[in-house]
Amino acid sequence: MKTENAKAWFFVLPVLLLVAFNALVPIMTVVNYSVQETFGNNVFFWQGLDWFEQILRSDRFHAALGRQFLFTFLILIIEVPLGIIIALSMPKKGIWVPVCLVLMALPMLIPWNVVGAMWNIFTLPKIGLLGYLMNDVLGIAYDMTQNPLAAWITIIVMDVWHWTSLVVLLAYAGLVSIPDAYYQAAKIDGASPWKVFRYIQLPKLKTVLTIAILLRFMDSFNIYTEVFVLTGGGPGNSTTLLSIDLVKIALGQFDLGPAAAMSLIYFAITLLVSWLFYTLMTKDDAK
């Protein structure tokens, strides 16, 4: 028989309040804007789902969403394998372990806008070290302020530099927790290095990699600061990712209604993809 105890609610009340203030209330404000039109002075007109329809039909939104997915896809297929490879090649014991760990953690400790500014200065043609090297020493035309492809390469490389460490650290933690006996058994069974990776390391890394991919997906899908500081969304609109476009609509054009509707769609997509991915990855564990 199931016993019910109403007193239990008192214990979760503080958490409910906290969640209400940091998530529910702000989201409801956005919902409020997304179904109304305002011209300031707190005067609102009911719009229904017009803004949602407008956003979902807008080519500009489709383009930004496409760029966003492309960006996230590219950084994931680079950062995850690269992170695993680096973690595999890091020492397992000895004095170099802390050195490697600290070096790995460094990029993540730098404030995001500083990362954008660093890479901006680093890559500017003429004055930046990389920009100068590429254009004036190697003779390769490289200008991320003019050329969309160069801009894309730069934001991808910047994100890989900034965030691969997260995958490395998580994968490394997973690797060192594998007992030696597994490697010894594999040696005795005559397993090749590839089979050791495929049947021992990868299965043991599955949980941490799921978390790593989830974190990297959410972070990169919502990325704003670094890219905005580096390219400002340009040249043209070529690096205008969803969040940058959202800010342009909300604060540049002051279209609060469409911006609110776009935020909710954006949020729903992030949530949906994360949920799908997590469910798929944890499906066979529940069996």
Added chain:
Amino acid sequence: MAKITLSNLRHSYAPNPQSADDYALKQIDLDWEDGGAYALLGPSGCGKSTLLNIISGLLVPSEGRILFDDRDVTGLPPDQRNIAQVFQFPVIYDTMSVRDNLAFPLRNRGVEEGRIAQRVAEIARMLDVEDMLDVRASHLSPDNKQKISMGRGLVRDDVNVVMFDEPLTVIDPHLKWKLRSKLKELHQRVRATMIYVTHDQTEALTFADQVVVMQQGEVVQIGTPVELFERPQHTFVGHFIGSPGMNVLPAVQADGRATFQGQPVALEGKITGQGGATELGIRPEFVTFADEGLEARVRKVSDVGRHSVVEAMVGDTAVKAVVEGDVPEQGAAVHLHFAPKHTRLYRDGWIATEVGP
């Protein structure tokens, strides 16, 4: 299957070993017959796992050689030695089915699929795991997982030696005896040389035909379980094997005789050698109460089920006796009798009496 010879084996984990204490294995010379069941028994840290890893090839010894059937394998990696090892906790490939787990060592060696299927079926029948062949290995219980890791060793028919490194550590007590008898049965069927490492005397004595007792990196005695029990070559063996262990009592040697607490004690035979620290060894099973003999006072009586263990004080020394049936009361004054045939003198730990007539 092979005969294993360890010759002049020494191993140190220190880069520049100076004294004997730097060696985890001091000096090992052993011959293991083809098809035998051996146990390596000793307390934690005595070097038995080091020795096992040297035989399997996971460690290269600092000095000495290992021969399989007179072929030097000292420098060979584990996969070229054709050995199998079962670890303390079950090592299985989680994402594979039980069938694939068993087939894995054969596939890695390029064995043809028909032969693999045949071997896997044979081993599965032997281990009673036929009904779980298609289950994912991660879903098995610990004892079945341990069976599978055993099976991965046995599936290769060219295996030289199967080694067990305390394989029952994580198994529930009520399943331990089941797996243990399975192991014994397996040995009788496959007749491979098997080496079983443990610090549990029951496991060692039930599994092995020959037990190698180790202490601080040295072999102190090799013998059948009966020999180890009846005539320990070293006080350590006497103490380590048996429950309770052998009584080791301070003794004085004078004029070819031994005295304990000032009273002469009859020994199994002639005393060999002179000097050193001498001790008497007598198993509690051979201490009886008599009308006359060593005067003692009963300090403690523990009923352990089938029999009782009586601890009596002779002067300031405690002597244990295993008694079946009636026991004296605590505090009672008694006389102890040591069966001469089982009473031995030890000098600096090592046996110093000859077998009597």
